[in-house]
């Protein structure tokens with residue numbers, strides 16, 4: 759399948775994604791019993807995952823949104839910026855919602871930013887993780903699916919803004 763100027767092949771189906779999202783919601787529900795966590799959704803990529811995750815999360819919860827961006831094309835620029843501040847996170851149990859943790863640059867930035875705001879607690883949930891590309895040591899608390907170090911798109915993840923609307927996930931074809 760051609761997206762922009764690149765060829766992609768089917769990689770993870772919507773059914774597999776759905777199973778993983780439900781399993782993550784169930785784990786979080788158990789771990790946050792009696793609490794009212796705030797899901798801090800990292801835009802843009804996490805919008806679809808976050809929507810399905812909170813629909814499957816049965817306990818009380820709140821939602822907050824933050825915009826970061828570092829990727830251009832299929833490569834990280836290494837620089838991460840916060841574009842839109844989330845509301846006050848002080849004294850809250852924060853669950854950072856990411857679509858993917860790749861090199862870890864974004865999550866590192868986010869954690870530093872979050873620590874400065876003194877939340878009661880914070881953990882990370884990421885639907886996808888590339889362990890071979892991860893350059894940081896901070897543990898990712900909840901991982902949906904570990905994937906190889908190859909560029910993917912679909913289910914919120916984009917290539918130059920394209921492909922976010924696809925319900926399945928595709929992997930870049932490499933020769």
Ligand SMILES: O=P(O)(O)OC[C@H]1O[C@H](OP(=O)(O)OP(=O)(O)O)[C@H](O)[C@@H]1O
Pocket residue numbers: 800801802803804826827828829830834856857858859860861862863864865915916
């Ligand atoms: O671990 P890393 O190497 O930092 O990569 C992960 C980050 O990259 C993507 O965001 P991006 O900066 O592309 O913005 P987007 O969510 O708007 O697509 C993704 O949503 C993560 O936030």
Ligand code: HPA
Pocket residue numbers: 829858860908909910911915916917
């Ligand atoms: O593999 C990826 N695809 C899309 N966006 C990304 N952001 C980090 N890694 C990726």
